[in-house]
Amino acid sequence: MNTANLLNQIAFIKEIDKVKYIQRKTKLFNSDRNENDAEHSWHLALMAIVLAEHSDEPVDILKVVKMVLIHDIVEIDAGDTFIYDSQKNHSNTDEERLAANRIFGLLPKQQADELIAIWEEFEAGETKEAKFAKAMDRLEPLLQNTSNNGGTWKEFDVSYKKVYEKKSVIKEGSSTLWNYAEGLINESVEKGILKNE
Template structure:
């Protein structure tokens, strides 16, 4: 047994508790309470197991689960950037890379390297696992907004074309989920809940 290794792992475990304090703009289903990053990551992991059959390609479920559990840990340092923010680009990978190196660097070297590699793979969204993980990451807040009368779309007056621009990556991981998403979001616009432009 390696005590130094265990102590590094415990330090990382303590650090990631901070994820529970990172508030997201989206709210829980049918709720006024904002979701936090830890809840979001847990929900995505469950969605990966439940929705696996709808992936465009056969994927490694464990790898997808690792991705969705790891992907937002960098926000402990970098903060959560709202997907529809007009003042800051949601793709702030450089800032997040510094965070990834610091936070995952708390782990023993082999684990740190694995976690950083998984995080980078998710961000690049090129592998079939990363595409499906990104599908889930975009799909969950869509479902939340639909359950909350437009949620952040209505609150921040986001027009339909911008919504589709931002959530279009859903199709890369699941054509079937994308078809459902398009129809539901379009209906939301037709009801006047969001701006139909």
């Protein structure tokens, strides 16, 4: 048994427990309770498994699941940036890269290197797996906001244009899911739960 590896892995497992305390702006379905990052990542993993048949290209589902489970771990250090934040860009930052290196760096080198590479692939959003994983990441909050009478859209005065722009990433991974999502966005305007300016 490699005791050093085990102790490093346990240290990582303890560290990532902090993900459970990171509150997101979106709320659970039909609820006024904010979702945390761990709940979000778990939900995306199950969505990816259930919705994989709708990916535009066949994907390595285990890789997608790994991506969605680890994609927000960096928020332990970097914090959660609201997707509609007008002050801070929601794209990969130096702060997140430092976080990835520190947190995944707790693991034995081979595992650390693998998870950092998977995290970077997700952030780049260029492979079919990353595109599908990002589609899950954008679809879940859309479903939440439509179930919550506009949710964060109303709370933070987010416009149709901004929602459409951010959610259009879904079409990179799945035209089927994008058609569904686009319908939900348009219905939300018709229902008056998303302002069209």
